[in-house]
Amino acid sequence: MDAVRAIVGVQLRIIRRDPWFLLIMFGMPLVIMPLFVDTIGLSLQAEGFSDASGAEQVVPGQVVMFGFMLAGSVGFSVYREHGWNTWDRLRASAAPAPSLLAGFAIPWIGIHLLYQVVLLVAGSLLVGLRLEGSVLAELLVLFAYSCCLIAFVLLLTATFRTINQVNAIVNLGAMVFGGLGGAFVPVDSLPRAAQYLSPFTPSFWAMEGHRDVFLEDGGIVDVLPEVGVLMGAAVVLGALTVVRFRVDETKEFFG
Amino acid sequence: MARGLTKSYGDVQALRGADIDVAAGQITALLGRNGAGKTTMISIIAGLLRPDAGTVELDGIDVLSNLDEAAKLTGIAPQDTGVYGVLTVRENLEFFANLAGVERGSRATAATDVAEQLGLTELLDRRAAKLSGGEQRRLHTGCALVHRPQLLMLDEPTVGADVATRAQLIASVRAMANEGAAVIYTTHYLNEVEALDADIVIIDHGEVLARGTRDELVEAHRLSGLEFTLDAALDAATIDGLGLTATDLTANGGATYRTSDDRSIGALIADLGPRSEGLLAVESLRPDLETVFLAVTGDRLDEGGG
CATH class of the missing domain: 3.30.70 (Alpha-Beta Plaits)
Known part of the structure; x- marks a missing residue:
């Protein structure tokens, strides 16, 4: 536990030293949100949500897609330790693999959650997103999505040798899973074949949870199925990561 | 302390039943060419590698089955410089002290003490990325000794270092030994071995070929x-x-x-x-260490290697 606390502390310190990365990650979705609100609003109204402005789909959609990209940072942090030659020094503490992984996962789950909250707040200010459902329910959806994605990226880290391989999967995953999961347009608007694939993406369950809260004015009970699926996936992915992760495996950072 | 260490990487046998003993207050120089098995040996002792066979015991602790306990007694500075460039010297030292289990209240003192020992006091609040190569090398070593380990392992600590850094590192290693730490110091540089007044273990192709003080080895293997x-x-x-x-x-x-x-x-x-x-x-x-090495291994030590 001491090693986990120490690694969490140093990771947060490292992240604070380069805030520009996070600021850029905040800025980009804010540019995109206003471009699609009116069009998506019409689509939601056609679905039967007569009061919908479009922000109920666009803002969570951007949160889901850019959140996927941000989650790649936890993998970057692990590979960076190899690039800095500090990985063996962490290992010399004799911390077991789950403790090392927790030292990287915990700060990034926190940052990922905060990122999503700030984007939703910014979305409400920028394009008029209104939260009619339960705040706690929405926080549960956000937290479950953060856990699921961080566990997914750590499994990629346990599996792939180079940061470039993980980056490629995360960036493509953000687009493909985002598209299939309804982050760009509602899943009902997708071709039938794509709709069959949607439930196999974390983006789908996150978007369903957001729809429950923002479009259906839902509460905690309403989002439990989505939260359950995301947390269940996080547990399975986390367990697979612990099984696959080899602390003595050489990883390649850039160059 | 380490007995019968054997380790293979695929078809390459890196260690073939190597033994090493280091007593408290003693510096042992592990002398060998690139690929001789030096790094593999100290990586096993530090718990970073599992041997195929052999045992490692430190202060009565079976290191291989009690890594957590043993880690608090050991400090290792691997061959490649590994520090956090975005953190200051102080933050680096305090982090590695924290990781090694130094109590919160003692970390700041531990960091300043090591900085003083390594001539880094004036640089405590400078980011590691802004240090010169030699200063980074000193910080890298400092991170291994900030928790005052009983066994300090330094893997080629002076590679690429300037003359002043070499002198500072050697003085620090001697100071650690004087405080009672056991030190294993791998190197290519024979003059450093003499400056450290270290006991010597000559390793080649994964086997320990000779061991003893400088004078003993010169006497036994004089050419x-x-x-x-x-x-x-x-x-x-x-x-x-x-x-x-x-x-x-x-x-x-x-x-x-x-x-x-x-x-x-x-x-x-x-x-x-x-x-x-x-x-x-x-x-x-x-009759010097160079000729001893020549006599024992049949070849000269490549001091230019990394």
């Missing part, structure tokens, strides 16, 4: 004679006839030979006859 280079290689019959040993071939077709008796240079020239006109260099083999 006498001459080493000379000719511009053309001698034939086998001539080599046998003159009682020579061939040690190396030169790039331009010449060769280096050694006599193993107390022949003078004049006698050697007489023995070579007309071939002596091709004599490029003659060196008297002195």
Whole structure:
């Protein structure tokens, strides 16, 4: 536990030293949100949500897609330790693999959650997103999505040798899973074949949870199925990561 | 402390039943060429690698089955410099103190003490990325000794370091040993071994070939004679006839030979006859660590290597 606390502390310190990365990650979705609100609003109204402005789909959609990209940072942090030659020094503490992984996962789950909250707040200010459902329910959806994605990226880290391989999967995953999961347009608007694939993406369950809260004015009970699926996936992915992760495996950072 | 260490990487056998003992307050220099097995040996002792066979015991603790307990007693500075460039010197030292289990209230003092020992006091609040290569190397070593380990392992700590850094590191290692720490110091540099007044373990192809103090090794493996280079290689019959040993071939077709008796240079020239006109260099083999290494491994130590 001491090693986990120490690694969490140093990771947060490292992240604070380069805030520009996070600021850029905040800025980009804010540019995109206003471009699609009116069009998506019409689509939601056609679905039967007569009061919908479009922000109920666009803002969570951007949160889901850019959140996927941000989650790649936890993998970057692990590979960076190899690039800095500090990985063996962490290992010399004799911390077991789950403790090392927790030292990287915990700060990034926190940052990922905060990122999503700030984007939703910014979305409400920028394009008029209104939260009619339960705040706690929405926080549960956000937290479950953060856990699921961080566990997914750590499994990629346990599996792939180079940061470039993980980056490629995360960036493509953000687009493909985002598209299939309804982050760009509602899943009902997708071709039938794509709709069959949607439930196999974390983006789908996150978007369903957001729809429950923002479009259906839902509460905690309403989002439990989505939260359950995301947390269940996080547990399975986390367990697979612990099984696959080899602390003595050489990883390649850039160059 | 380590017995019968064996480790293979695929078909390559890095260690073949190697043993090493280090007592409290003692510096042991692990001397060997690149690929001799030095890094593998200290990586196993530090718990970073699992051996295929063998045992490691430290202060009564079986290191291989009690990594967590043993880690608090050991400190390792791997060969490649590993510090957090975005953090300050102080933050680096305090983090590694924290990781090694130093109590919160003692970390700041531990960091300043090590910084003082390594001449980094003025740089405590400077980011590691802004340090010179030598300063980074000192910080890298400092991170290994900030928790005052009972066993300190330094893997080629002075590679790429300037003269001042070398002197500072050697002084720090001696200070640690004087405080009672056992130190394992891998190196290519024979002058450092002498400066550390270290016990010496010579390792080659994964085997420990010799061990002892400098004087013991020199006495046991002293070479006498001459080493000379000719511009053309001698034939086998001539080599046998003159009682020579061939040690190396030169790039331009010449060769280096050694006599193993107390022949003078004049006698050697007489023995070579007309071939002596091709004599490029003659060196008297002195009884020092270089000749010990030569005698034990059959080859010279490449001090230029990393």
